[in-house]
Amino acid sequence: MTEPFSRRALLIAGVSVAATAATGACAQTARPSSDLSVYKSPTCGCCGAWVAHMTGAGFQARTIEVADPGAVRRDRGVPDSLAACHTAVIEGYVLEGHVPAEDVRRLLAERPDALGLAVPAMPLGSPGMEVPDGRREAYETLLILKGGGTRVFARHV
Known part of the structure; x- marks a missing residue:
């Protein structure tokens, strides 16, 4: 004959299941793709600062x-009109310039039929282009459509 579960045993089992589920969900959402390849000039310092921004956000960059x-x-x-100082590739998408990590996460979650994202012209205050006095320029992250057109993906002020 089996003994019925006590309230304590049921509570412990319930908490264990909930904790396991929560840990799995956190690990899944917190772990961005590790397949970020960044192509840059050997002499560019701001590219390294952008890579530090991305790794600080949990991405693993090569x-x-x-x-x-x-x-x-x-x-x-990617058209020359969208040029910046470095180009990265992640999960088949191209990232041109100082694209914020949160925009990359959104791109990977939404998976639009596009080439990728661009922040052209290296705006002041974008990731990797910060200055000590905190000055910032408003800028847009552009979704690069197949064929070279663009549309605004995100605005940053």
Whole structure:
């Protein structure tokens, strides 16, 4: 004959199940893709600051120094009008310039039919372009559509 569960045993079992589920959910949402490849010039310092922003946000980045980062951009179909100082690739999407980590997370969650994201022209205050006095320029993260067009993906002030 089996003994019925006591309230204490049921409570402990319930808490264990809830804790296990919560841990799995946190691990799943907190872990961005580790497949971030960043193509940059060996002499660019702000690119390293952007990589630090991304790794600080939980991404694992692999930096590849290339003589002409523009060649990577062009090979990925990103128009020169969206050029910045580095190009990154993650899960098939291209990231041109100082794209904030939260925009990359949103891109990966929504999975639009697009080439990727761009923050052209290295705006002051964007990730990796911070200055000691805290000055910032308003800027937009652009969704790069297939064919080279764009639309605003996010606004940052």
